[in-house]
Amino acid sequence: MLVALALTLWAIYCTYDGLGPFLIYAQRPLIAGSVAGLIVGHPLLGLLIGATLELAALGVYTYGGATIPDYQTGAIVGTALAAGAAGAPAAQAAIGIGVGLPAAILLSALDPVGKMVTTALVHRADGYAADGNARGLAMIHWVSLVPWVAVRAVPTFLAALAASGGLVKDITASIPAGFVQGMTLAGSLLPAVGFALLLGMMELSRYWYLLLIGFVGFAYLHLPVLGIALIGVAVAMLFVTLKRDEPVLAVPEAAAEAESTVDPRLTKQDLRRVYRRYFWSSQISWNYERMQALGFAYSMEPVLRRLYPEKADYVAGLQRHLQFFNTSVLVGGPLILGSSVALEEAGTPKSAASTKVALMGPMAGIGDTVVFALYNSIVFTMGASWALQGNWLGPAFAAVMVLVPYALVRRWQFGFAYREGKRLAGHLAAGALARVAQGATVLGFVVLGGFIPSIVKVVTTLTYRQTTTVQGQPVTQSVAIQNQLDELLPFLLPVLVTAGVYLLTVKARLRPVWVIGIVVVAGVVLGWLGWFAPSAPAKS
Amino acid sequence: MAGAHVRIDNRLIHGQVTLAWTRRLGVRRLVVCNDDVAADDLQRMLLPQAARGLPTDVLSVEATLAAEAAADAMIIAKHPEDVFRLVEGGLRPEVVNVGNVAPRPGDPYTMVTRSVAVTADEADAYRKLAAAGVPLVTQLLPQDKPAEFVPLLDRKGL
Numbered sequence: 001m002l003v004a005l006a007l008t009l010w011a012i013y014c015t016y017d018g019l020g021p022f023l024i025y026a027q028r029p030l031i032a033g034s035v036a037g038l039i040v041g042h043p044l045l046g047l048l049i050g051a052t053l054e055l056a057a058l059g060v061y062t063y064g065g066a067t068i069p070d071y072q073t074g075a076i077v078g079t080a081l082a083a084g085a086a087g088a089p090a091a092q093a094a095i096g097i098g099v100g101l102p103a104a105i106l107l108s109a110l111d112p113v114g115k116m117v118t119t120a121l122v123h124r125a126d127g128y129a130a131d132g133n134a135r136g137l138a139m140i141h142w143v144s145l146v147p148w149v150a151v152r153a154v155p156t157f158l159a160a161l162a163a164s165g166g167l168v169k170d171i172t173a174s175i176p177a178g179f180v181q182g183m184t185l186a187g188s189l190l191p192a193v194g195f196a197l198l199l200g201m202m203e204l205s206r207y208w209y210l211l212l213i214g215f216v217g218f219a220y221l222h223l224p225v226l227g228i229a230l231i232g233v234a235v236a237m238l239f240v241t242l243k244r245d246e247p248v249l250a251v252p253e254a255a256a257e258a259e260s261t262v263d264p265r266l267t268k269q270d271l272r273r274v275y276r277r278y279f280w281s282s283q284i285s286w287n288y289e290r291m292q293a294l295g296f297a298y299s300m301e302p303v304l305r306r307l308y309p310e311k312a313d314y315v316a317g318l319q320r321h322l323q324f325f326n327t328s329v330l331v332g333g334p335l336i337l338g339s340s341v342a343l344e345e346a347g348t349p350k351s352a353a354s355t356k357v358a359l360m361g362p363m364a365g366i367g368d369t370v371v372f373a374l375y376n377s378i379v380f381t382m383g384a385s386w387a388l389q390g391n392w393l394g395p396a397f398a399a400v401m402v403l404v405p406y407a408l409v410r411r412w413q414f415g416f417a418y419r420e421g422k423r424l425a426g427h428l429a430a431g432a433l434a435r436v437a438q439g440a441t442v443l444g445f446v447v448l449g450g451f452i453p454s455i456v457k458v459v460t461t462l463t464y465r466q467t468t469t470v471q472g473q474p475v476t477q478s479v480a481i482q483n484q485l486d487e488l489l490p491f492l493l494p495v496l497v498t499a500g501v502y503l504l505t506v507k508a509r510l511r512p513v514w515v516i517g518i519v520v521v522a523g524v525v526l527g528w529l530g531w532f533a534p535s536a537p538a539k540s
Numbered sequence: 541m542a543g544a545h546v547r548i549d550n551r552l553i554h555g556q557v558t559l560a561w562t563r564r565l566g567v568r569r570l571v572v573c574n575d576d577v578a579a580d581d582l583q584r585m586l587l588p589q590a591a592r593g594l595p596t597d598v599l600s601v602e603a604t605l606a607a608e609a610a611a612d613a614m615i616i617a618k619h620p621e622d623v624f625r626l627v628e629g630g631l632r633p634e635v636v637n638v639g640n641v642a643p644r645p646g647d648p649y650t651m652v653t654r655s656v657a658v659t660a661d662e663a664d665a666y667r668k669l670a671a672a673g674v675p676l677v678t679q680l681l682p683q684d685k686p687a688e689f690v691p692l693l694d695r696k697g698l
Contacts, residue, residue, distance in 0.1 A: 063555030064640065065655065066681050112654070119651075201559045203593060288654035289643060324642035326551065358583045361551035365590030368555030425582045434589035441592070506563070511683045 004160035006039045007076055011156040014072050015149045019283040022330060022406060024399040025376070026072075029053035030384050033075030033100075034395035040083040044390050048093040049082060050075045051387035051394065052187045053100055054380055055455060056516060058194030059201055061372040064326060064364070065288060067111045069513070073152050074104025077159040084163040085172035087180065094183035095172055097190075101520065103159070105513055110151040117147035118287035122322075125285075125294050129318040132311050134301050137318065141298045144285030178528040186523025188457040188534035189497060191384075193516055195452055196502040198444075201373045207445045210235065214449025219490040225382050225450060232446030236439040266306055266345055273302040275414050278337050282329045291326035296337070303341050317344070320353050327360040328367025334410045336360060338417030339424050346421060355425075366433050374440040376402075378447050385455050452498050453491035457534040460485070460493065482536060493532075546615045546633040548623055549640045552577070553590040553616065556639070556681060562594060564682040567614040570596040573604045573626065574618035605629040620658075624665045627674060636669065638678040638689055652692050653678055663698035666690065 010032075018027030026032055030050045037046015057071045078100020082092040121144050128136030162168070217223040217231060278299040285294040297318055304317035321340070327333050336359045343352035379401040387394030417424050463478040485492045501519065504510050510518075526532045545565050549557065552572050562570070570591050577583045578600040588596040599607065601622055604615065615633070617623045623636055643649045643657035652658045656678060658666070670676045670690045679686040 063559060064551070064680075066556065115654075200563060203563075206593070289651060289657070291642075319645075323645060324550070326554075328555070354580075355582065358577075358580060359586070361554045362583070362586040362590035364551060364554035365558045365592070369558055369592060372555070373559060425585075428582070428589075429585040431589060433586075434593075437589075437592060509564070509682070 001161070001164065003040055003080075004157055004164060007036060007080055007160040008153050008157040010035055010039060011073065011076055011153045012149050014076075015152045016145065016284070018072070019145065019148060019286065020281045021279055023403055025380075025402045028376075028380060028398075029057060029071040029075035029100075030380055030387060030395050030398055032072045033079050034387065034392075036076040036079040037083075040080055042079070042083045042089075042092070043392070044089055045082045045093055045096060046075075046079045047387040047390055047392070047394065048089075049078045049096040049100055051384035052093075052097050052190055053078070053104065054384040054387075055191035055194045056101070058191075058377050058381060059198040059373050060194070060512070061368070061376070063368045063372065065115070065286070065291060067108050069104040070107040070111065070152065071104045073107050073156055074100035076156050077103050077163075080160045080163040081168055084165075084168035086169050087172065087175075090184060091175075091177075091180040092172075094180045094187060095175065097187045098183050098520075101190075101516065103155075105516070107152075107155055110155070114147040114151040115286065115288055118144040118285055119289045122285065122287050122290050122294055125297075126319075126322065129297065129322050130315060132315045132318065134305065134318075137294075137301065138298060141281065141285045141294050144287070144294070148284065148286075178530075179524065181530070181533075182524030182527030183520075185458065185527030185532055185534055186520045189519050189523045190516070192452075192456045192494070192498040192501045193505075193512070193519055194381075195448060195456070195498050196505050196515070197512060198373060198377055198448065199502055200506040201369075202441060202444060207441065210442060210445035211449035211452075214446045214451070215453060215491075215495075216449075218450040219453050223450070225385060225447070225454060228450035229378065229382070229443075229447050232443040235446050236443040239442045240435050240439040264345070266303060266341070270302050270306050271341065271418065274299050274337065274341055275334070275411070277302070278334065278414075279410065282333060290322065290324050292329070292333075293322050293325045296325045296340075297321040299337060300340060300344070303344055307344055317349065320349060323353070325356065325360060327364045328371060330371050330406050330410060331367035331413070332359070332363030333367075334413040335417045335424075336363060338414040338419075339421070342418045342421035342424075351422075359428075362433075366437055369437055370440050374444045375405075378444060381447075381451050381455065385451070388455075453494050456494035456498055458493045458497060458532055459534075459536050460532050461536070462531055480536075545635055545637065546617060546623060546626070546631075547637045547639045548617050548620055550618060550642050551640060552583075552618060553587050553596070557616065558590065558592050560681050560683075562592075562614065565614055567612055568594070569610055569613040570594050571604055571607070571610075571613050571615045572596065572598045572618075573601060573615055574622050575600045575602075577618055578603065601625045601629070605631060620662050620665065624669065627669055627672065633674060635675045635677060637686070638666075638676065639680060650696050650698055652689075652696050652698070653687075655680060658693065658696075658698055660698065663693050666693060 014026040014032045017023055024031055033050020034046045037043045053071050053075050060068050062068050078096035081099045082096025085092045085095045121140050125137055125140040214228050217228045282295045283292055286292055300321045304314055308314040308317050327336060336356055340352045340356055343355060380398050383394040383398030420427060459482045462481045465476055466479050467474055467476045501515060504515050572587050578598050584598045587598050604626060638656050641656045647659040649657040649659050666676060667690060676689040677686040678689050
């Protein structure tokens with residue numbers, strides 16, 4: 001019971017972290033699962049299950065309100081059930097993955113429910129804004145967190161409660177060993193799904209050759225992933241500095257010459273409050289109709305109160321910022337917030353609103369790409385690859401690489417956009433954003449080339465008998481097919497599996513859920529038959 | 541000009557477009573179509589940067605119609621009326637996808653799907669579009685099933 005409550009509290013924090021502060025990206029399965037493992041007293045299980053689900057979900061993020069499988073709950077519930085299962089840790093982990101994956105997919109059905117409740121709430125917020133009632137507005141904003149949390153915390157609690165009974169042990173004790181063997185293989189194939197989804201988001205036809213750098217680095221030179229990442233950084237810098245194919249656009253004169261002639265009316269305290277509100281709660285009231293609008297209005301409220309002593313102006317300000325808004329909250333959102341504050345202070349509310357609308361789309365495009373497809377994918381793949389070896393450095397590394405850089409980048413965006421005010425447009429026009437996106441793409445390809453052979457693990461255990469004549473005597477020996485494949489190309493099977501999954505998702509256009517199903521079934525069957533395994537059996 | 545895929549999306553080029561649609565459709569060019577956006581320097585400069593290397597034009601409705609035919613282009617219109625004007629002007633898209641249409645202040649609206657708000661006037665115009673033989677669907681992401689749009693209007697009593 002105590003464990004179930006602790007897991008529920010953890011699920012609540014994970015959900016909040018992914019809507020507000022993004023301190024450690026706790027809704028990612030690697031983090032959610034690892035801490036769940038600590039709570040249930042089986043840290044290794046949490047690492048293995050969290051890392052496997054993480055790799056299956058690479059690049060799967062919710063952009064623009066699309067519903068994705070609930071991997072957070074899948075990782076927590078899978079870990080809780082695995083801890084109660086019978087057998088050795090490897091068998092328990094296989095069961096945890098077998099439960100966590102379908103749970104994640106099924107529970108995605110609840111996600112729209114939470115978002116629909118918040119949609120109803122935002123209309124109440126409209127009423128409070130019309131009255132100039134800031135407390136009411138704030139109340140609705142924070143209450144909106146409840147439905148978001150409930151649809152994740154309640155299933156977590158129920159599953160954790162069920163896991164604490166002896167029933168799980170009884171059921172799992174009767175699971176055949178062959179199934180566990182198959183599920184283990186399926187788990188080691190699942191990262192191929194994540195890599196394929198990621199490749200589907202990237203310009204493969206333009207940059208495919210960069211995959212070779214990472215592949216050679218790992219398969220032939222045996223470099224660790226960090227070493228490959230460093231090569232990737234160097235190659236990315238080369239691309240960005242040497243290959244400026246984006247034409248530098250002319251900066252509009254009005255934007256370039258606009259000088260900041262505003263006498264500052266906002267105090268440092270006001271700015272801090274705006275930033276703090278956005279940092280801790282930007283998306284907690286996300287809903288289908290206005291998306292992040294209420295979070296933005298709530299963040300702007302201290303500035304509006306300072307700038308507009310007349311109630312009618314203050315109300316108009318709240319309503320202005322309650323209009324539809326959505327962008328990438330880590331890269332983009334703080335920049336837009338800073339620019340809105342500056343333009344409101346400059347006495348140009350119309351331009352604050354129109355700049356906001358102009359920036360939110362492009363910044364979402366750039367921000368989502370850099371954050372989801374590139375930076376997070378690299379950091380979390382490295383973390384997951386260490387976690388799969390049972391190393392705690394994995395989730396710790398991912399958490400720190402999220403905590404520090406994103407905090408700095410967000411603070412900088414807000415300050416920069418506020419200071420530059422009207423000149424911001426000129427800076428953005430210079431093409432720096434496109435170069436950042438290109439550099440990150442190049443890095444992503446190099447690193448992926450090394451990740452695929454190092455993380456997708458599959459070998460064949462098939463052998464054939466071959467009769468040769470040795471010194472006039474016919475000798476029959478068994479030959480391992482894997483050894484012959486290795487002579488042809490190291491890591492041929494992982495490459496083929498990833499390519500196959502890529503074709504299924506991108507060319508045959510199967511939905512990711514179906515692809516995951518196919519990979520799991522294929523893994524279980526081939527592993528059960530004993531034809532393939534995650535790694536070669538120890539030589540006896 | 542003829543466009544393969546016309547999408548109505550208030551946020552123009554964002555994550556759903558750059559991470560999902562452009563690769564899935566295999567388009568080689570993006571056209572952002574809206575008079576106000578085309579007249580705004582900031583957006584004209586920012587949108588191509590968000591397109592991740594795809595050549596991107598930001599054009600008014602008139603300029604979109606005047607541009608040469610490109611079957612491999614995806615047209616992203618900001619508002620429904622941009623599409624209505626494109627079709628009036630002679631554009632015959634293979635499909636019109638009503639993606640993201642956020643409510644705008646002013647006229648009363650109905651949420652037809654989670655991401656699409658429709659006013660009474662717009663509902664009439666959508667019906668005219670469908671009656672003229674333009675396939676009209678709503679599909680947020682490529683992995684979602686495309687849904688016929690007019691029956692959705694019927695269901696909401698628009």
